[in-house]
Amino acid sequence: MRGLSEEKKASCCSSSEEILKDEAVSCCSSAKEKEKTETSCCSTVKKEKEPEATCCSNATEEVEANSTCCSSDTTSNEAPQDHCCGNEQEEVSCCSSGADVGSAQSSNGMKFNVKGMDCPSCAATIEKGLQKISGVQSVSVKYGTGKMTVAAEDETLYDQVPKHIRKLGFEAEPVDRHKNKQTYKIEGMDCGSCAMTIEKHLSRNPAVQDVQVQFSTGKMHIQHTTSPKEIIKEVGRAGFQASMEGKNDDQNRKAAKGDGISTTTLSGVFLGLGFIGSFVNIPAEFITAFYAAAILIGGFKPARSAFYAIKSGSLDMNVLMASAAIGAALIGEWFEGAMVVWLFALGNTLQNRSIERTRESIRSLINLTPKEATVKSGNQLVRKAVEEVGIGEVIVVKPGEKIPLDGDVITGISSVNQAPITGESLPVDKQMGDIVYAGTVNESGSLEIEVTKLVEDTTIAKIIHLVEEAQEKRAPTQAFVDRFARVYTPIVFTLALLVMVVPPLFGFGTWGDWLYKGLALLVVACPCALVISTPVAIVSAIGNAAKNGVLIKGGTFLEKAGTIKAIAFDKTGTLTEGRPKVSEVHALGVSEDELIRVTRTIEEHSTHPIAQAIITYASERNMTAIEGEDFQAIAGKGAKAKLAGVEYFAGSPKLFEEIQVSLSDIKERIQQLQNEGHTIVVVGTSDKVLGLIAVADTIRDITVQSIQKLKQVGMQEMVMLTGDNKGTADKIARETGVDRYFAELLPDDKVSAVKKLQKEGKSVAMVGDGINDAPALATSDLGIAMGGAGTDTAMETADIVLMADNLEKLPHTIRLSRKALKVIKQNVWFSLVTKLAALLLIFPGFLTLWMAVLSDTGAALLVILNSMRLLRNKS
Structure with a gap:
């Protein structure tokens, strides 16, 4: 290639790094460059579907032996710089441009990962739903792999696909975009409707391409073109706290929460002052002022969240509570309003703390791996952050230390506690050549380990990633409950408005009484406990299983x-073990030791599992091989070798029948062992049988x-x-x-x-x-x-x-x-019964506003605590 011009090099190479030093070999896959730019190497590029087509997206003709993949009328007479990329300064050919075979978006469409499909009919639903969209040419959904390919006339339609999929009840993400997504931890969400509020609010921002908020894990995955600071600010405007996931999660969380007295505590203080003041001789105006302060301080966050929820078209708990508090104040029920706000804030605080414990069920796995590793550099040991340790480096792990990265043992013998990864109850012996995993504990000897995986690719990292993904996937019960809640909440909200207006219009009671009952109905309307009944139980169970190696x-x-x-x-x-072991040795005319030594000598040059089983058996009993020569494998039948000038055979009974050696002395035993599932190795010469060795897979x-x-x-x-x-x-x-x-x-x-x-x-x-x-x-x-x-x-x-x-x-x-299913059923029934009881008690006047709040937040808290029992379920 040294003799070729730079232009020619660029024309046929798939990348500038492929320019070969050898003049005789070109970078084209045809291997023999005849210094003709007409013959294109592009046409040899692997294609997914139409192998006869060229890799150039603008080609209109079939590639022939003397034609170029370029769309221009390039001929052999034209200047060599007119190569197929059409830009003489480019070092990358048209083959390696945006139409890369591996990219998600190609001439065949864009590929997406789809989550939430429960059965093949879900795939059919998605296909039918997307095919109705104008401009979509074809849709192919594979339920088994969770993949979808969409072909559209206009590339801008691809950006709309995730939103359309979400309307159908599923989640879709372009396979080439997950790297550009950022993950944030969200705090302050009470139920799934809060997650919906954040999604809708951020979706209205033109800088946000895609956003998904998972209530169960408290995480938000977002693709945007603005700064993380702006995203955190927008989430804050909606009434929640966001912190970017990463190394400084704890600092971010503290910064998001802030310091000082909580608004819940301050609101409670003013509520207490107002309540005490009602029993002593304090002007009514002061008591009202205390209650008003309690409402303003404790209700500011819910009111702000309610504003953004209404703006984004959601009816979440914040909207209902803010409406109830404002309504109570308007009809003069200041104590009721203040009690509603404080109980709601207190309930949220307790719920958030409890839910956080279930969400952090995977944190124990994250904390398994040490942050630093002891790396061997020459004769010195250097401490490095695990992120800085590369593949091939040697790390030293002393007794009692956790193994920081996956690797192969190159020096040392030890026992390793693998329970954090595999859940095994007993330590596993490790020696040279064995694999060890990050997060496991070296219990006895010192080990030198050659690193085989980077920190982000270790087994524990994959486990954490898969568990977090699993916790975000909706179960069928959860999907049903979510659909039920979406219908239930607007119906009850409408019913509450009718209760406030219709009866007094027809002269049944006063406006104040029915307004109060309507406000109580608003509070009861939010199905918080029902919505969180399933996801919290699932997160707890999956977290428990992961800690037990499942x-x-x-x-x-x-x-x-x-x-x-x-x-x-x-x-x-x-x-069974899957590794055969010697189960019986039957010698004829020789000792068992001699039979095993002869067999080991014949089999030592074989890698067959049965041969290895015999060699292992002999090694464990210190039975050495005899000197031999002319080792030869007999395909499908056994092996042979010369020992002291005599030819010996080891193989199946069929081998000895072929060389006409009588098996009459052991035929009955062979038949019996074969019927019991043993594989038989007969050993002998061309004249006589020395015995047999039975091999079987052990349970x-x-x-x-x-x-x-x-x-x-x-x-x-x-x-x-x-x-x-x-x-x-x-x-x-x-x-x-x-x-x-x-x-x-x-x-x-x-x-x-x-x-x-x-x-x-x-x-x-x-x-x-x-x-x-x-x-x-x-x-x-x-x-x-x-x-x-x-x-x-x-x-x-x-x-x-x-x-x-x-x-x-x-x-x-x-x-x-089974226990998780039981807990989910308990949660769902408890939530429904509590809600029904509260609804029935409203109309006789037994249920006050603050009691309605208590029933709602109390039910949610009990559901969470019941689900958390799954975290402690013993193996």
Whole structure:
């Protein structure tokens, strides 16, 4: 390439960094540059759909051998600087421009991540809804992956897609925009309607492209073109406090809250002065002034929030409380108005503190990892912030210290407590070559670890991210409650206005009496307790599960886990170790030691799992190999080698039948062992058999206990799916305690087995490794993957992930899910009954304004406290 002009280099390279030093090889994928700019390397770029089309977006002709990907009439006679990018100073070709294959927006449309879909019918709803929009050419929604592709005539329509999706009850985000989003913590939200108020208020700001506020996690995700300071200011105007998520969360929170006496306390002081003054000889004007001060001080924030809520078209609790307080003052009920404001403020304070505890259920995970690491630099040890440690650097972790980053052990032997990640009850031994995870505790020896992942890519970082995402996903119950609340609140608000006006117009009672009852109805109208009944319980349960080494991907899957009636287990690697071990040694005419030594010698050059099992068995008993030569593998049958000039074989019984060696002495034993699920390795020469070694997959120590515990929690049926023969399946089923098995299955047959269980009327969970069992996991009602700590694929694909590579935490997960369902039902019924009772007591005149506030905030507080019990649910 040194001989080529700079213009030619730029024309065919996909980036300036690809200019090769070797003159003979060009940067074109055709590899042989004939110094003809006509032959374009662009046409070899990988395309997603139409391979015959060029990568140039403005090409109108099919690319041929001698044609260029440029739209201009460039020929071989033209100047070489007229390359396909059309700009001789550009170093990047048209292939690597904005129409990049990997970008979210392409000629095929823009891709979005969609959240909130419960079933394939949701995908169909979204497709139909978006296709009605003028300018949208096509919509494709994949329920399984949560992805959506939209093609539109005008690119400006892509910015409107998230808003249209939200109207349909879902959330959409362009896949290429999540990096530009900022996350803020919001404080002061009482229920989901507060989140809606903030969303609507900020959506009216032209500098805000997209905003999503999650009440359950207290977070706001926003894409904007203004400053963070301005966003915090706008949220403050709506009556809430925002702080940017990051390293200084605590400082931001304190700054947002401010110092000094709280308005709730000050409002309470004036309310107390007014109340005491009513029993002593103080002019009525002073008492009224005290109550008015209590209303103004305590009601300023709710009134400001109410203003922005009305402005944005929301009817939240602030609107109802502000209306009730102002109405009470107008009819002369100053004490009632002041009591309403103070009780509302006090209730909010208690609610916020309680909800914050559930929201911070994941903070214990964040605090697991140390902020600094001890890095080995030459012969010195240097302390560095974990953010500054790169891949490949060596860190030193002393006994008792937490491991700061994921990596591989290169020196040292220790036991590591992995409970914070996997939930395992016992420490795991680690030595050279083993993987260790950030956040786990080094208990004994000193370890030197080579870092394999940056701080943001560690397993614990992924867990935190997935848990936070899961806590933001709405469960079916929550979605129903939210829809109910959206209809219920306006109806009751309208009813309250009618109660204030209609009866006195027709002469039934005084205006003051009915106005008072209408105000009480306004207070009761807000379904705060009902709206928070589900999300707080879900956040608590998912947080509890995460601390116990279980990732539940959202409220939908939490609820499904609570309704599961049958569990299908893959055998290999789930119920069993997945690593074969020697189960029996049967020698003929030689000692067992000699038989094992001969077999080890033959198998030492093989990587087959059965060969490795025999080598491990020999190593554990210090049985060394014998000198040998001419090692050779016999495909699908075994191996052979020469020992002291004699040829020895180790392999299947079929191998010895082929070389015509009699197996009559051990045939019966071979048949018996095979029927019990053992794999047989026969050892001998071309003249005689020396013996046999039986190898079998062993059942995990924790499997039997876990299955017994699952039966104790009321699981109706446990099924094993395996590709092994019926003899093996029957033996494993009896030893593990499963109720039923399907044997000799191919991957497609496992899908059929799951469908058969579903047709029997059972809600089925499938437990596998998340990769090999993908079809069955997808078919089941709930996919549960094991060993997520070592498998990124499992963490991404399954509905529930057991971080440890065993079933130990599965009974806890089922028990927790069922308890969460129970708590959610308790919360919903309690909220509805409390609301109904309050409504019935208003009209006889038994329910005063302050009692209405107390019933509302009290019910919300009790719902939160009931949900928080899930945080303390023991494994």
